[in-house]
Amino acid sequence: MFALSMAAQFTFLTLFYFLPGYDWLILNLGPFLGKDWSAAIFCPAGLREPSTMALRRVCCLLGRPQRCVFTSGLRAQGTVAQAQREVEKGGERKQVKAPKEQFNWRDALNLEGLLTEEEIMIRDTTHTYCQEKLMPRILMANRNEVFHREILNEMGELGVLGPTIKGYGCAGTSYVAYGLIAREVERVDSGYRSVMSVQSSLVMHPIYAYGTEEQKEKYLPRLARGEILGCFGLTEPNHGSDPGGMETRAKYNASSRTFTLTGSKTWITNSPVADICVVWAKCDDGKVRGFILERGMKGLSTPKIEGKFSLRASSTGMIAMDDVEVPEENLLPNVSGLAGPFGCLNNARYGISWGALGAAEFCFHAARQYTLDRIQFGVPLARNQLMQKKMADMLTEITIGLQSCLQLGRLLDQKKASPEMISMLKRNSCGKALDIARQARDMLGGNGIADEYNVIRHVMNLEAVNTYEGTHDIHALILGRAITGLQAFTVEK
Numbered sequence: 297m298f299a300l301s302m303a304a305q306f307t308f309l310t311l312f313y314f315l316p317g318y319d320w321l322i323l324n325l326g327p328f329l330g331k332d333w334s335a336a337i338f339c340p341a342g343l344r345e346p347s348t349m350a351l352r353r354v355c356c357l358l359g360r361p362q363r364c365v366f367t368s369g370l371r372a373q374g375t376v377a378q379a380q381r382e383v384e385k386g387g388e389r390k391q392v393k394a395p396k397e398q399f400n401w402r403d404a405l406n407l408e409g410l411l412t413e414e415e416i417m418i419r420d421t422t423h424t425y426c427q428e429k430l431m432p433r434i435l436m437a438n439r440n441e442v443f444h445r446e447i448l449n450e451m452g453e454l455g456v457l458g459p460t461i462k463g464y465g466c467a468g469t470s471y472v473a474y475g476l477i478a479r480e481v482e483r484v485d486s487g488y489r490s491v492m493s494v495q496s497s498l499v500m501h502p503i504y505a506y507g508t509e510e511q512k513e514k515y516l517p518r519l520a521r522g523e524i525l526g527c528f529g530l531t532e533p534n535h536g537s538d539p540g541g542m543e544t545r546a547k548y549n550a551s552s553r554t555f556t557l558t559g560s561k562t563w564i565t566n567s568p569v570a571d572i573c574v575v576w577a578k579c580d581d582g583k584v585r586g587f588i589l590e591r592g593m594k595g596l597s598t599p600k601i602e603g604k605f606s607l608r609a610s611s612t613g614m615i616a617m618d619d620v621e622v623p624e625e626n627l628l629p630n631v632s633g634l635a636g637p638f639g640c641l642n643n644a645r646y647g648i649s650w651g652a653l654g655a656a657e658f659c660f661h662a663a664r665q666y667t668l669d670r671i672q673f674g675v676p677l678a679r680n681q682l683m684q685k686k687m688a689d690m691l692t693e694i695t696i697g698l699q700s701c702l703q704l705g706r707l708l709d710q711k712k713a714s715p716e717m718i719s720m721l722k723r724n725s726c727g728k729a730l731d732i733a734r735q736a737r738d739m740l741g742g743n744g745i746a747d748e749y750n751v752i753r754h755v756m757n758l759e760a761v762n763t764y765e766g767t768h769d770i771h772a773l774i775l776g777r778a779i780t781g782l783q784a785f786t787v788e789k
Contacts, residue, residue: 404695407702411472418459418469419476423483425454430484434609438485438753441604443611445525445569451492452522456481458500464516466500472705475650482651483658486757487610489651494565495519497644499526499574502586506628506636511588515572527570527598529561529615530637536563537770538785539576539584540634544617546577546587553624555579555587561615563764568600568613574628575615576637586628586636595620606760642718645765646708649721652761653697655754656729659736660690662751666740677739686735693728701725716778723771726762733758 400406408416433444451457455467456477462468474496482489500519503511518524535541544559557577567573573589573596589596595618604612628636664687667677677683700721707713733755737744745752762768773784 401691404691405699407695407698410702411476412470415470415473415476418473419480421454422456422477422480425450426480426484430481430488434485434488434753435748435750437609438487439608439747441608443487443491443569443609447488448491448495448522448525450522452520455520456492456496457520457522458496458504458516460496461500461504461516461520464504464512465520466516470705471646471708472702474647475701475705478647478651479654479657481654483654485609485753486651486655486761487607489647489654490565490607490761491610493644493647493651494528495522495526497647498528498640499572501643502528502574502628502631502636502640503588505639506586506631507588508625508629510625511628515588524571525566525569526572526574527564527566527615528640529564529567529573529575530641531561531563533560533562537767539637542576542578542584544575544577546579546585546622548580552621555622555624555627557587557589557617557620557622559617563601563612564598564615565607565610565612567598567615568611570598573598573615574640575617583632584634584636585632587622588626588628589615589617589620589622590626593620593622606756638715641765642715645718645722646704648761648765649697649704649718649725650701652725652729652758653694653701655758655761656690656694656697656725656732659733659751659754660687660694662749663687663690663736663739666743666749683739686739690732690735693732697721697725697728716775719766719771719774722766723768723775726758727768730755730758730762 411419429450430447433447436442437444448457458464458466459469459474459477460466460471467473478489478493481492500516503515503519507515515524519526529544530539530542532542532544534543542559544557544561546555546557548555555577557575559577561567561575564573571591573591575587575589576584577587579585591598597616597618598613599616600611600613631639664678667680667683667687670677678687704713704717704721707717733751737751737755740749740751743749747753766774777783777785
């Protein structure tokens, strides 16, 4: 119909920009005024397409935020006005509102959305196995201190042993998936997760990382199937947090091409029932090296430690070596020094970081359900402000911990993680999980000490988990050294 001058366009744009209901006005009057007229408002003379430049100049001059531009009165799809405009429905005007996001206390930060389809499938499969096969066993296994050896065969069939290893019958999945597996297993029991962690991180990992091809072919497929069970010997009666002071010795015999190992290891998960032992000893040159010992070797014994009040569903013992002759081909040749065992421990500590939070989740969920069901003074215990505050703290710590573990897993997959990162999360997860388990036990009152409610079992287990594979305080010193550059483990004489 006609085209407006640039001055008129500026006037109209400025006027409409400040008018209340600007979006509604253009949307509803445009069709009546005609396509040419409405287009002319936004287009320089002679053009028939939107001019965003004109509106940007207005916004810039007026110092106002830029608003959404309509192409014409007939076309408003994909705009803010479309989401906010009033629509006719049943003779009444109703405001269109975006759906409100619902808070999911089971996944407070929607970490599910950060997992791959494969990771979700692995987690769900492991969860189903753990709840259907492990949970029914755990009460009596813990009460009677019984380790069910067949669990390793079941885990082998499931493919969760040595899951990050590529080839040799292993799944070759991500570190995040490994963490999710550990979380689901420890949701049932820390002892079961310990058995799995030792097999995967402390036995299969050193053979894969430091062993020969012959050693990998000989042991890894059988370990992955759960056909044979392994243990890891580093801690000694006189040297726990100080592995550099180990007394176990390996003397090389050139004539027989064997090593003679003498010494003892203690607090060794799986040792009483293990088929092979990955043992670390000091050689003639003073360097620490790893060896694969097989059950039946002369001079090798693995007595069980009795009277545990923690991790009772797993088997713990010692490794005693009285001049054990080990063939040279059983030496792990591709590492020397403490970097070898520490590499294994870092792998296991990562899994523990996830696993401890699985135990914490169980305790949190159990306390929540108990206080909802328990009626005191005529109302559910969960209505009590103190109970709600405790649950809010539990949920917060678990969520932050899981988010951190997820990020660490991604960094490990990208080979960008440092040992200090693992120490930080092992320390945090175990300490917070123990606090949560203790709080949950308290929330269950007298019933909290009954093993049929399972919470006290997690409390006792987490006491050990907070200590093994580097104590809470040792990991604090590792972090302190990284922060300050100063070594606090020893004092120079």
